[in-house]
Amino acid sequence: MDARIGIRNTKSIIFKSVIVFLAFVITIPLIIVLLYIIKQGVMQVNWHFLTHVPAPEGEKGGGIANALVGSLIIVAMSSIIAIPIGILAGIYLSENPGTKLAYYSGLCVDILQGVPSIVVGIVIYFWIVKPLGFSAISGSIALAIMMMPIVIRSTEQTLLLLPPSLKEAALSLGVPYHRVILKVIVPCGFAGILSGIILSIARIIGETAPLLFTALGNVYLSTSIAKPMESLPHLIFTYATSPYDDQHDLAWGASFILLMFVLILNITTKLITRKWNIQL
Amino acid sequence: MSVVLLLLVVGILITLIMQSMPSIKSLGIGYLWGKVWDPVNNIYGAYPFLVGTLLTSFTALIVSIPFSYAIAIYLGEYNPKGWLSNLLKNTIELIAAVPSIIYGFWALFILVPVVRNFEIKIGVAPYGVGVFSASLVLAVMIIPYAAALGTSMIRMVPSPLKEGAYALGATRFEVIRSVILPYTRSGLFAGILLSLGRALGETMAVTVLIGNTSAIAHTFKDVFFGPGNTMASVIANEFAEADHTLYLSALIELGLVLFFVTVVINLIGKRIITKYTNH
Numbered sequence: 001m002d003a004r005i006g007i008r009n010t011k012s013i014i015f016k017s018v019i020v021f022l023a024f025v026i027t028i029p030l031i032i033v034l035l036y037i038i039k040q041g042v043m044q045v046n047w048h049f050l051t052h053v054p055a056p057e058g059e060k061g062g063g064i065a066n067a068l069v070g071s072l073i074i075v076a077m078s079s080i081i082a083i084p085i086g087i088l089a090g091i092y093l094s095e096n097p098g099t100k101l102a103y104y105s106g107l108c109v110d111i112l113q114g115v116p117s118i119v120v121g122i123v124i125y126f127w128i129v130k131p132l133g134f135s136a137i138s139g140s141i142a143l144a145i146m147m148m149p150i151v152i153r154s155t156e157q158t159l160l161l162l163p164p165s166l167k168e169a170a171l172s173l174g175v176p177y178h179r180v181i182l183k184v185i186v187p188c189g190f191a192g193i194l195s196g197i198i199l200s201i202a203r204i205i206g207e208t209a210p211l212l213f214t215a216l217g218n219v220y221l222s223t224s225i226a227k228p229m230e231s232l233p234h235l236i237f238t239y240a241t242s243p244y245d246d247q248h249d250l251a252w253g254a255s256f257i258l259l260m261f262v263l264i265l266n267i268t269t270k271l272i273t274r275k276w277n278i279q280l
Numbered sequence: 281m282s283v284v285l286l287l288l289v290v291g292i293l294i295t296l297i298m299q300s301m302p303s304i305k306s307l308g309i310g311y312l313w314g315k316v317w318d319p320v321n322n323i324y325g326a327y328p329f330l331v332g333t334l335l336t337s338f339t340a341l342i343v344s345i346p347f348s349y350a351i352a353i354y355l356g357e358y359n360p361k362g363w364l365s366n367l368l369k370n371t372i373e374l375i376a377a378v379p380s381i382i383y384g385f386w387a388l389f390i391l392v393p394v395v396r397n398f399e400i401k402i403g404v405a406p407y408g409v410g411v412f413s414a415s416l417v418l419a420v421m422i423i424p425y426a427a428a429l430g431t432s433m434i435r436m437v438p439s440p441l442k443e444g445a446y447a448l449g450a451t452r453f454e455v456i457r458s459v460i461l462p463y464t465r466s467g468l469f470a471g472i473l474l475s476l477g478r479a480l481g482e483t484m485a486v487t488v489l490i491g492n493t494s495a496i497a498h499t500f501k502d503v504f505f506g507p508g509n510t511m512a513s514v515i516a517n518e519f520a521e522a523d524h525t526l527y528l529s530a531l532i533e534l535g536l537v538l539f540f541v542t543v544v545i546n547l548i549g550k551r552i553i554t555k556y557t558n559h
């Protein structure tokens with residue numbers, strides 16, 4: 001009897017060790033990637049790198065100003081499109097659970113979340129690029145479609161967590177419904193909504209596939225939203241697959257900058273959720 | 281605003297179907313298992329890409345499952361609270377946060393030479409890039425999805441169940457094997473489906489790593505270690521070059537198939553989750 005308990009306990013301990021080993025060993029690839037990008041990228045980044053456009057092929061120097069400005073403009077425009085729609089739809093879903101429209105919209109959010117990013121690129125190509133030509137705004141719309149489901153879900157989840165007594169108290173004081181939403185519900189859920197927005201920006205800033213056939217890319221610095229525009233992930237893709245070492249260097253630098261954006265945005269979300277103690 | 285969502289999804293579907301009409305009409309259903317993809321001679325067959333997509337996704341899935349289960353069991357059962365658990369949880373989330381193009385770029389310069397050496401050792405053609413490299417990177421990228429869902433599922437196992445088993449003298453391993461895992465089976469399965477959905481649609485890392493060959497090799501060894509193409513990567517590479525209607529619409533039909541498959545997989549996954557969390 002004692003021997004069997006011994007075996008069973010040993011089994012339990014071995015199992016635990018295997019689990020702990022597997023769970024932690026998988027962080028190693030991530031750490032290697034992060035350290036390598038930081039090591040390669042830090043050497044590239046300086047003021048010149050941030051303020052100049054790429055040098056012509058085969059020449060040394062140059063920077064990624066076109067991609068940096070482009071990414072910021074494209075992401076800003078996507079946010080302008082996706083955030084209002086996302087928050088409104090999120091409020092609708094949390095306020096009207098159980099209705100047919102809410103059920104089907106919820107289904108659509110799930111579908112949109114699962115759509116491969118390349119497919120979004122194709123669709124926007126036919127909707128906007130084909131009639132109007134390659135432009136930054138078409139890239140923004142593609143990214144906005146990727147962004148919306150995240151904003152909607154986080155808004156909905158946050159608002160569902162609010163105690164119903166809050167809303168009831170305001171309504172019992174005779175406050176009109178739209179003011180209850182604007183002055184009570186949304187401010188109370190603000191932190192959750194905000195962290196959802198930041199998270200969605202972190203998600204789309206690194207998306208390449210929807211930009212391939214929409215914003216296209218541009219070796220010059222452009223701020224016109226009706227013209228093709230470069231972006232960080234697209235620049236990394238083009239230069240990573242090019243044969244020139246100088247362009248690889250630019251891509252390492254761009255990867256580093258992109259990684260920093262993503263890390264900072266993610267850490268901000270973490271801080272917000274921790275401070276207000278919300279769960280997404 | 282919710283109506284916008286409905287219109288958006290319906291619009292996406294209609295656009296994809298409309299634009300792939302020329303290829304559906306002229307190539308028919310046989311398109312899906314046509315073995316040759318030769319745009320120059322106007323011959324289109326999606327079989328190489330179906331094989332590429334399924335092979336990379338399922339290889340990645342099989343590699344990732346032990347890790348995602350381990351993370352789910354560790355964070356859900358062994359160590360649900362405390363700084364170490366938080367650190368691991370945040371690190372795993374970070375894996376999902378890093379843009380896929382960065383994984384692709386890194387792997388092209390660091391992983392591919394390693395894989396090439398490995399391929400020389402086991403005696404296959406040392407391409408470096410190909411299905412094998414893409415699957416490895418994909419495996420790491422999809423772990424967070426199954427792991428996060430699995431963790432929350434395992435945390436939801438009612439403690440009376442576990443306590444009952446402990447009271448009968450079960451060891452921790454026995455509780456996990458005979459109580460927790462059976463109880464969370466469908467939840468863990470849903471997590472794997474979500475990971476699979478990600479793997480199928482993943483574009484950039486795969487495009488950079490897979491080698492982009494539309495010809496399909498003859499032996500399994502060559503298919504697995506050699507260069508290939510997935511549905512997403514062939515769209516990314518050839519969409520801009522597609523110069524006539526049939527070529528373009530054949531590519532869009534791939535997008536349509538991809539859309540259907542990922543949507544169905546995701547919806548099944550979500551359905552299981554809702555069913556499971558409502559109990």
